[in-house]
Amino acid sequence: MIKKIFKIEDMTCPNCAMKIESLEDDLEGIARVDASYRALQAAVEYDETKVSEERIIAALKEMGYTALVVEARR
Amino acid sequence: MSSKNQNKPVDPAIIVFAGIALLAIAFVTAAYPAGADDSGAMSQLMVAFVTGLTTGGLSCLAVQGGLLASSLARQIEQDYAAQIPAGKKKAKLSAPKTNSALPILLFLIAKLIAYTLLGALLGWLGSYLALSPLTRAALMIAIAIFMIGNALRMFNVHPVFRYFAIEPPKFITRYIRKTAKGTDTATPIFLGFLTVFIPCGVTQAMMATALGTGSAAMGAALMFAFTLGTSPVFFIVAYLATKLGAKLEKFFMRFVAAVVLILGLVTLDSGLNLMGSPLSFQNMTRGFFPRASELAAADSPAVQVPDGELALTVRNDGYFPALLKAPAGKDLILNLVTNETYSCARDFVIPALDYYELLPATGVVKVNIPAQKAGETLFFTCSMGMYTGQIVFE
Numbered sequence: 001m002i003k004k005i006f007k008i009e010d011m012t013c014p015n016c017a018m019k020i021e022s023l024e025d026d027l028e029g030i031a032r033v034d035a036s037y038r039a040l041q042a043a044v045e046y047d048e049t050k051v052s053e054e055r056i057i058a059a060l061k062e063m064g065y066t067a068l069v070v071e072a073r074r
Numbered sequence: 075m076s077s078k079n080q081n082k083p084v085d086p087a088i089i090v091f092a093g094i095a096l097l098a099i100a101f102v103t104a105a106y107p108a109g110a111d112d113s114g115a116m117s118q119l120m121v122a123f124v125t126g127l128t129t130g131g132l133s134c135l136a137v138q139g140g141l142l143a144s145s146l147a148r149q150i151e152q153d154y155a156a157q158i159p160a161g162k163k164k165a166k167l168s169a170p171k172t173n174s175a176l177p178i179l180l181f182l183i184a185k186l187i188a189y190t191l192l193g194a195l196l197g198w199l200g201s202y203l204a205l206s207p208l209t210r211a212a213l214m215i216a217i218a219i220f221m222i223g224n225a226l227r228m229f230n231v232h233p234v235f236r237y238f239a240i241e242p243p244k245f246i247t248r249y250i251r252k253t254a255k256g257t258d259t260a261t262p263i264f265l266g267f268l269t270v271f272i273p274c275g276v277t278q279a280m281m282a283t284a285l286g287t288g289s290a291a292m293g294a295a296l297m298f299a300f301t302l303g304t305s306p307v308f309f310i311v312a313y314l315a316t317k318l319g320a321k322l323e324k325f326f327m328r329f330v331a332a333v334v335l336i337l338g339l340v341t342l343d344s345g346l347n348l349m350g351s352p353l354s355f356q357n358m359t360r361g362f363f364p365r366a367s368e369l370a371a372a373d374s375p376a377v378q379v380p381d382g383e384l385a386l387t388v389r390n391d392g393y394f395p396a397l398l399k400a401p402a403g404k405d406l407i408l409n410l411v412t413n414e415t416y417s418c419a420r421d422f423v424i425p426a427l428d429y430y431e432l433l434p435a436t437g438v439v440k441v442n443i444p445a446q447k448a449g450e451t452l453f454f455t456c457s458m459g460m461y462t463g464q465i466v467f468e
Binding site: 013014021034037038040 | 236237239244248
């Protein structure tokens with residue numbers, strides 16, 4: 001499992017955070033997403049063997065958000 | 075008729091409004107059955123319901139409309155975000171189809187439950203739960219700051235205003251997401267419950283009646299009847315307001331933010347009035363912009379009172395005259411005269427003297443005013459901070 005922090009500058013309201021957290025349900029390999037509208041970032045904990053960073057960024061792009069990794073923790 | 079027309083979905087607003095109307099009819103039928111004895115309790119409930127339906131709805135909307143607007147603003151933001159994905163700012167902007175019926179309904183149901191519970195508590199606990207005007211003023215100012223901060227956030231003035239957004243705890247959002255698939259139900263419910271802390275003048279009068287029942291069941295029934303009565307007005311005004319907003323297309327979000335900002339400023343002004351602050355807009359501008367009704371009242375004959383006493387006529391539309399002059403250095407008596415007065419003007423407050431009284435609908439109440447220094451001003455207001463006036467000592 002790895003945890004990465006994604007900076008998402010184009011969140012416009014608290015509902016965006018909730019929408020981004022729905023990745024938990026939609027993408028296999030994601031264990032937990034904690035998104036914050038106030039911090040404009042999302043902490044994503046995922047299984048690297050099942051899903052890649054690029055796939056997460058692409059999924060967020062499909063939702064209409066531009067994400068950038070700012071921190072990674074094992 | 076084409077199949078397309080046959081399959082056209084019914085506007086949720088019609089379903090919600092029909093639901094409220096049916097509930098109200100059911101209530102009236104149950105509370106006032108044909109041929110039954112007109113018992114005191116039943117007629118009291120009917121009076122509460124009709125009061126809510128007539129004066130209560132608009133009066134409460136003036137005070138609590140901001141919280142409802144905040145609920146709707148959140149839903150509108152959600153609909154807007156769903157329609158126009160971030161990062162596609164050049165996409166053709168159009169007004170989102172808002173799902174405003176649901177948050178209004180949730181807000182009203184939460185309000186109905188909250189006030190019913192409050193009625194039960196009031197009936198049981200007596201006057202222990204009554205909030206002082208100063209506490210209510212502080213709450214109103216806090217709510218006003220929240221609303222203004224939220225409006226500035228929506229205007230994207232500065233990142234710091236993002237802290238004014240309500241972010242429910244993660245376990246709640248997770249639960250909501252699992253059950254409602256992204257529909258934000260927590261905010262309108264939470265804000266609906268919050269209305270308990272900012273009752274309008276008519277509501278306070280009803281709360282006082284609930285206190286007097288001395289029964290949890292009757293207190294709950296009374297507040298339920300009243301709050302149910304206010305619901306149709308709340309729903310119609312709020313729903314029409316969102317439909318009006320939807321026509322403003324690309325200015326839509328700014329329009330919502332502007333409405334929240336204006337309501338926030340009005341709430342702030344009411345809070346300042348209730349604190350007896352000379353800095354409220356009404357108190358600062360009284361001499362410059364007298365209301366038309368004040369000018370009309372100036373021509374009508376004043377109430378006759380003995381020397382050393384002042385008379386203040388308390389009407390449904392405020393206090394007349396709003397500007398009284400009194401001699402400094404002398405104790406005096408202020409006569410508050412009501413004549414079929416049912417508005418919040420009845421809930422009379424002099425913040426500096428910590429004086430609060432629910433006046434009788436018709437009658438005279440005397441208030442002892444201690445001697446004041448020359449140049450002092452004593453502000454008075456209704457308990458909503460809506461109608462105001464002042465006594466200048468010279």
